[in-house]
Each structure stands twice: as C-alpha cells, then as structure tokens.
Amino acid sequence: xxDKVTIADVARVAGVSRQTVxxxxxxxxxxxxxxxxxxxxVVGELGYRVNQAARxxxxxxxxxxxxxxxxxRDGINGSVLDRFLHGLTDSAARSGYRVLLxxxxxxxxxxxxxxxxxxxxxxxxxxxxxxxxxxxRASWLLDKGVPFVTFxxxxxxxxxxxxxxxxxxxxxxxxxxxxxxxxxxxxxxxFLGWPSPSGVGDDRREGWARTLAEAGIDHTDLGRATSDAVxxxxxxxxxxxxxxxxxxxxxxxxxxLAVGALHAARSPGLAWRVDARPDLPIAVIGFDDTPVxxxxxxxxxxxxxxxxxxxxxxxxxxxxxxxxxxxxSAASPAPVLLEPSLVVRQSA
Amino acid sequence: xxDKVTIADVARVAGVSRQTVxxxxxxxxxxxxxxxxxxxxVVGELGYRVNQAARxxxxxxxxxxxxxxxxxRDGINGSVLDRFLHGLTDSAARSGYRVLLxxxxxxxxxxxxxxxxxxxxxxxxxxxxxxxxxxxRASWLLDKGVPFVTFxxxxxxxxxxxxxxxxxxxxxxxxxxxxxxxxxxxxxxxFLGWPSPSGVGDDRREGWARTLAEAGIDHTDLGRATSDAVxxxxxxxxxxxxxxxxxxxxxxxxxxLAVGALHAARSPGLAWRVDARPDLPIAVIGFDDTPVxxxxxxxxxxxxxxxxxxxxxxxxxxxxxxxxxxxxSAASPAPVLLEPSLVVRQSA
DNA sequence: TCCATGGGTTTGAACGTTCAAGACGAAGTA
DNA sequence: TACTTCGTCTTGAACGTTCAAACCCATGGA
Numbered sequence: 001x002x003d004k005v006t007i008a009d010v011a012r013v014a015g016v017s018r019q020t021v022x023x024x025x026x027x028x029x030x031x032x033x034x035x036x037x038x039x040x041x042v043v044g045e046l047g048y049r050v051n052q053a054a055r056x057x058x059x060x061x062x063x064x065x066x067x068x069x070x071x072x073r074d075g076i077n078g079s080v081l082d083r084f085l086h087g088l089t090d091s092a093a094r095s096g097y098r099v100l101l102x103x104x105x106x107x108x109x110x111x112x113x114x115x116x117x118x119x120x121x122x123x124x125x126x127x128x129x130x131x132x133x134x135x136x137r138a139s140w141l142l143d144k145g146v147p148f149v150t151f152x153x154x155x156x157x158x159x160x161x162x163x164x165x166x167x168x169x170x171x172x173x174x175x176x177x178x179x180x181x182x183x184x185x186x187x188x189x190x191f192l193g194w195p196s197p198s199g200v201g202d203d204r205r206e207g208w209a210r211t212l213a214e215a216g217i218d219h220t221d222l223g224r225a226t227s228d229a230v231x232x233x234x235x236x237x238x239x240x241x242x243x244x245x246x247x248x249x250x251x252x253x254x255x256x257l258a259v260g261a262l263h264a265a266r267s268p269g270l271a272w273r274v275d276a277r278p279d280l281p282i283a284v285i286g287f288d289d290t291p292v293x294x295x296x297x298x299x300x301x302x303x304x305x306x307x308x309x310x311x312x313x314x315x316x317x318x319x320x321x322x323x324x325x326x327x328x329s330a331a332s333p334a335p336v337l338l339e340p341s342l343v344v345r346q347s348a
Numbered sequence: 349x350x351d352k353v354t355i356a357d358v359a360r361v362a363g364v365s366r367q368t369v370x371x372x373x374x375x376x377x378x379x380x381x382x383x384x385x386x387x388x389x390v391v392g393e394l395g396y397r398v399n400q401a402a403r404x405x406x407x408x409x410x411x412x413x414x415x416x417x418x419x420x421r422d423g424i425n426g427s428v429l430d431r432f433l434h435g436l437t438d439s440a441a442r443s444g445y446r447v448l449l450x451x452x453x454x455x456x457x458x459x460x461x462x463x464x465x466x467x468x469x470x471x472x473x474x475x476x477x478x479x480x481x482x483x484x485r486a487s488w489l490l491d492k493g494v495p496f497v498t499f500x501x502x503x504x505x506x507x508x509x510x511x512x513x514x515x516x517x518x519x520x521x522x523x524x525x526x527x528x529x530x531x532x533x534x535x536x537x538x539f540l541g542w543p544s545p546s547g548v549g550d551d552r553r554e555g556w557a558r559t560l561a562e563a564g565i566d567h568t569d570l571g572r573a574t575s576d577a578v579x580x581x582x583x584x585x586x587x588x589x590x591x592x593x594x595x596x597x598x599x600x601x602x603x604x605l606a607v608g609a610l611h612a613a614r615s616p617g618l619a620w621r622v623d624a625r626p627d628l629p630i631a632v633i634g635f636d637d638t639p640v641x642x643x644x645x646x647x648x649x650x651x652x653x654x655x656x657x658x659x660x661x662x663x664x665x666x667x668x669x670x671x672x673x674x675x676x677s678a679a680s681p682a683p684v685l686l687e688p689s690l691v692v693r694q695s696a
Numbered sequence: 697t698c699c700a701t702g703g704g705t706t707t708g709a710a711c712g713t714t715c716a717a718g719a720c721g722a723a724g725t726a
Numbered sequence: 727t728a729c730t731t732c733g734t735c736t737t738g739a740a741c742g743t744t745c746a747a748a749c750c751c752a753t754g755g756a
Contacts, residue, residue, distance in 0.1 A: 365736045
C-alpha cells in the first residue's frame with residue numbers, strides 16, 4: 001500500500017516542472033529561494049524520497065559501498081570485523097551511502113564477486129580488509145579503475161602509494177605495551193608472534209623489538225612465532241617461560257595467543273617462576289581488546305575501529321565526490337594511520 | 349574502463365531482439381532451444397550481467413534484503429550476530445539476493461530507517477533480530493505490507509501467527525544442559541537468568557525448571573535473575589553458591605553470566621564447597637558458545653546460526669517469490685524452531 | 697530600437713530493463 | 727479453403743530520474 005511518491009507528483013503539487021524539483025534537491029543554488037521553499041514543503045508533506053534505482057540508471061552512481069564479511073576464522077578475532085562493520089555502516093549512512101555485504105572464500109572468488117557486483121548492483125566503491133603481500137584484489141580494482149580503500153596498509157612496497165588506505169599502527173601499539181611493562185619493572189620481556197612474513201605480525205613484532213633495543217635490552221631469543229590459536233600460544237609461552245631466558249612478561253600479537261599465554265603463566269608447572277619473583281608475577285598483554293580479553297582480565301591493545309571506519313568512508317567519499325579527472329589521475333588521498341590504545345587490566 | 353555490456357549488445361551480436369535475450373534469462377522455456385543456446389553463448393562471451401537498477405525500475409524488485417547491525421552491546425554476545433550475518437549473506441547470495449546493512453539506536457529510529465530505505469533503495473524484505481514484547485517494528489512492517497522475517501519468535505501472544513519467524517529453542521537447550529548435569533550426578537542445579545519479563549530469558553529458564561521438575565527436584569530458590577554482565581553473574585553466583593542451597597552446578601542464560609559464575613566458582617572464598625564434595629567440582633554451563641566460552645573452557649549451548657540464517661532466507665524468498673495474492677493474504681509460511689546443541693568443555 | 701546577457705524555469709531524451717501487445721509462419725481443425 | 731491455435735520472436739512503451747538544450751522574460755548597453 002506504499003503510495004510511491006515520484007518527482008512528478010511533487011512537481012504537480014508544487015506547480016513546477018520535474019526538473020525544478022530535481023534541481024531543488026541536487027543543485028539548490030540555481031533555484032529561486034521562494035520556489036525552493038515551496039518545493040521543499042511539498043517534499044516534506046508528501047514524504048517524497050528520491051528513488052535510487054532511477055537515479056542510478058541516469059547518473060551511474062549507486063551510493064552503495066561493498067565490503068566482504070569474513071567467516072570468523074577462529075572465533076576470538078571475529079568481533080573486530082564486527083565492530084568495524086558497525087562503524088562503517090554508521091559513517092556511511094551519515095555520508096549518504098549504504099553498505100552492501102558479500103562473502104568470498106579466497107582472493108580469487110572475491111575478484112569474481114567484484115565482477116558480479118559491478119555488473120549487477122554497481123557499487124560505487126569497495127572497502128577491502130585483511131590486506132596482505134601480493135594482494136591480487138587491490139591490483140584488480142586498480143586495473144579496472146574502481147574506487148576503493150583498504151583497511152590495512154599495502155604490504156608490498158611498490159604498491160605503497162597507489163591507493164588510499166587506513167590502518168592501525170601495530171608497532172606503536174606493541175611499543176606502548178612494552179614500555180608499560182618496562183615501567184612496571186620488567187626487563188626480560190618476550191614476544192609471541194606469527195611466522196614471518198606477515199605484514200601485520202612483523203609490524204607488531206617490530207614495535208616490541210625496537211622498544212627493547214632503545215632500552216638497551218638484547219631481545220635475542222626472546223621471541224617466538226606460531227599460528228594463531230589458543231593452544232599454540234600456550235605451548236609457545238610454556239617454551240619461552242620454561243627456558244632459562246628469565247622472561248617475566250609477554251607481549252602477544254593477538255588476544256588468542258595471549259589467552260594461551262595466560263593459561264601457561266598460571267599453570268602449576270611454572271609455579272616456581274612465581275615463587276622466584278613474587279614481586280613480579282608473569283605479565284601478559286594481548287592485541288585487539290576483544291571481548292575475551294575483557295572477560296578474562298587480559299590487558300590488551302584496543303584498535304580505534306570506529307575512527308578507522310570513519311576514515312575509510314571519508315577517503316572513499318573524497319574519491320567518489322571528486323571529479324572524473326581527479327579520479328582517473330592517481331592523486332589518491334593521503335593514507336591514515338591511527339594509534340591503538342592500551343587497556344590495562346589485571347594481567348599486566 | 350568497464351565496457352558496460354547491455355542487453356542490446358547481446359541482442360545485436362546474437363542476431364535477436366532485446367526481448368528474446370530477456371526471455372532467455374527470465375523465462376527460458378518460451379525460447380527455442382537453438383536460439384537459447386546461441387544467446388547464452390553470447391552472454392558468456394561478452395560477460396553480460398543484468399543491470400539491477402534497470403531491472404528494479406521495471407519490476408519493482410531490488411533483490412536486496414536489509415538487516416540492522418547492532419552496536420555490540422557489551423562485547424561477549426556480539427559475535428553471535430556476526431556469525432548470523434555471515435550465514436545470512438551467504439545464503440542470500442545463493443538465492444540471488446544481497447544483504448544491505450543499516451544501523452538504528454532504538455525501535456523508533458529503526459522504523460524511520462524503514463521508511464528511508466523503502467523510499468530510496470526499496471529492499472524486497474527485512475530480517476529483524478532481537479524481537480521483544482510489543483515490538484513496534486513488526487507491526488509497522490505488517491501494516492505496510494512489507495515482507496519480513498524475524499530471527500526470534502514474536503513474544504506477544506496475539507501476534508503469534510501473523511508473520512514468519514525463525515528461532516532457536518532456548519528451553520530445549522537449557523533442558524539438555526540440565527539433563528547433562530543430572531547425568532553427571534548433580535541434583536542441586538541452579539539457574540542464573542535475566543529479570544522477567546524477557547522472552548528469551550524466560551524461555552531458557554523454563555527449560556531448566558521443567559527438567560528439574562520432571563526429575564522430581566524442587567527448584568524453589570535455586571534461580572537468580574540479574575542483568576547481563578560478567579560482574580553481575582559473579583555476584584549472583586556467589587550469592588547462590590554461598591547460600592545453604594547445596595547447589596553444585598549452574599545453568600546460565602548467557603556466556604557473560606556463565607563467565608562470571610566461573611570466576612565465583614573458582615574464588616578462594618568458596619574453596620570449602622569444593623572440599624565438601626571433591627567428587628563434584630562446581631559445574632557451569634553457558635549459552636551461545638561464544639569465542640569467550642571456547643577460550644575459557646566453558647561448556648555452552650551452541651545456536652545453529654548458519655541454519656537459522658538459511659531458514660530466514662528460505663522463508664523470505666518463499667514470500668517474495670510467491671504471487672502477489674499469496675503475499676497479500678495472510679498465509680505466512682510455517683515458523684522454524686531449531687535446536688541448540690551442547691558443546692561440552694572442561695566446565696561441566 | 698535592437699541585441700546580448702543571464703537568472704530561472706521547462707522540455708525532450710536517455711539510462712537498461714521487462715511488460716503488454718502484436719506479428720509471423722506452421723500446423724491443426726472445421 | 728478459411729479459421730483457429732500455438733510456438734517463437736519482435737516492437738513500442740514504461741519504470742523515475744537527470745542531462746542537455748531550449749525557452750522566457752527582465753535588464754542593460756549600444
């Protein structure tokens with residue numbers, strides 16, 4: 001029973017032509033103040049809303065931003081994307097865009113989905129997450145001239161400046177965490193990370209290594225690398241804490257590994273460590289400030305996801321609102337690098 | 349540089365009319381086999397994809413399903429929606445639909461968003477989550493004749509049969525959990541829930557109460573109600589375990605409360621309980637099988653979110669594909685009630 | 697007086713698709 | 727033979743919007 005008010009209805013009631021109504025909505029400055037007001041009144045009165053499909057057909061702009069929603073890999077980190085997505089939807093709406101979801105199992109099928117979407121729904125732009133070395137998705141979009149922003153910097157060096165991106169400074173985060181531990185009196189501070197090469201993982205490791213180096217502490221053999229599962233974190237932490245490295249604190253690349261490390265630190269087999277330094281209980285810091293961290297009292301680094309999402313929208317909108325020429329030329333907006341913040345809880 | 353292949357291009361190359369191409373795609377049976385094949389070949393060759401905007405303008409169907417993405421209230425439960433959303437996007441794609449996101453702070457603003465979306469993007473249907481008593485959203489959509497499905501049954505009795513819904517049987521879940529505890533030898537089994545009235549909360553409480561009653565156990569004073577936060581769960585569990593109720597196990601309405609209960613059960617102040625029955629360590633079972641549950645070894649009830657999402661899409665698609673008559677008449681498809689499954693971990 | 701200027705408005709056309717109606721030939725029926 | 731039916735295909739028109747161009751009228755300068 002929806003009445004379906006069209007621009008022609010508004011025009012008729014307001015006693016003007018279709019085009020004038022269109023002008024009131026799109027380029028108000030070319031319409032006489034008096035007429036403009038009259039039209040706006042009628043628009044409100046009839047509850048007119050511009051039909052996207054028709055507008056899109058004429059202008060080629062859908063006001064749609066597409067983003068992929070991941071299957072939560074192994075649970076814990078899932079909520080990060082969730083929060084980012086919420087921020088994105090919110091910011092996009094404020095800029096007059098809506099968010100369209102899609103899924104894909106790997107890069108190849110994601111590119112196939114690009115083609116599908118561009119052919120059918122014609123989203124104005126994409127937001128890519130989880131960028132990695134030699135990411136074929138970015139190059140494909142660049143190649144086709146499709147506007148996009150990545151949440152995650154381009155890890156391949158050469159592609160660096162070729163598209164806009166937003167990222168969180170992982171190294172700055174782990175550096176802050178390491179300083180926090182140094183301030184608490186720890187000197188032998190270990191790191192639980194992911195195997196290299198991993199853009200995100202290497203970045204986070206570097207902040208820890210740099211900070212220890214600055215403090216004049218040799219970090220040789222204080223690092224471990226493993227895949228991102230709680231059990232792996234526990235094993236690696238056991239290995240590190242059980243050795244004669246003297247480690248009393250751990251910075252971890254993720255909350256998953258940190259939760260594992262916490263288990264290890266509290267395990268009976270390592271009770272002697274606690275007895276050895278009762279003034280310095282083993283400290284653990286995670287990354288991402290997931291709900292799990294909150295639940296188990298894990299100190300962790302929180303990413304400003306809302307801001308990151310807002311930046312993505314801002315950058316994308318800037319490209320989309322830019323002239324065709326500006327879009328074609330490679331003048332992509334400056335990247336945005338945000339700082340995570342340390343949320344201190346019981347674990348450190 | 350995208351070529352933008354239209355139906356006219358395909359028609360020209362294949363040597364037929366626009367309409368024939370359209371028929372090949374929409375009603376293949378009216379086209380001669382030979383012609384059909386020729387057209388399909390050209391479609392593949394040129395990489396033609398039907399333009400949604402144009403199709404939508406003509407047919408009034410957008411092939412878009414809208415759903416709200418919540419701000420994760422307080423963390424732990426957030427990932428439930430996340431997983432549901434992924435399943436929804438996946439199932440929708442298989443049925444030829446895409447998922448459009450929106451946000452809203454409360455029911456009123458959500459209804460306002462309905463109007464906005466229906467006026468502009470014209471989604472074919474909505475999926476509502478978090479249904480509750482006297483939900484104004486469902487009535488508004490019913491009123492306007494907009495197709496929708498709710499994930500969560502209608503809790504107001506009278507509205508019961510008026511729209512299709514999908515839900516997970518909370519009572520069946522807590523009943524299974526309670527039986528699991530009974531089988532393990534527990535008899536004094538407590539329940540940590542939310543204050544009544546709460547559709548979901550009352551339903552889950554009922555499964556516990558019923559099962560105890562069936563086992564001939566009086567559950568008076570074995571239940572507690574509190575808001576959904578870890579600290580609240582801990583306090584309530586303390587209260588219940590500390591009393592002389594003899595409680596040795598807890599079924600909880602959510603993982604948040606269960607995590608709190610776990611803390612309480614392990615707290616030094618209650619060590620005497622463990623000593624009293626060393627054969628029966630205090631058991632805790634949560635609800636939702638969140639990443640937190642997995643991380644802390646909490647036994648929990650897992651909702652079949654993928655199936656739930658698939659059912660939502662199926663029901664919605666059935667309405668949308670139905671004839672106009674069927675849509676107008678109140679013959680809404682039968683509701684779907686799915687069973688959660690118990691994931692057993694260390695805590696019970 | 698005539699023409700150029702420019703602000704404000706209107707008119708036709710087009711975007712790509714599908715609906716409704718019709719055209720055409722072959723085959724069946726009276 | 728003529729009329730109907732059927733399968734296959736084609737032709738205008740329409741969905742609601744915006745672009746491009748034209749129109750109208752008041753103003754001002756030559």
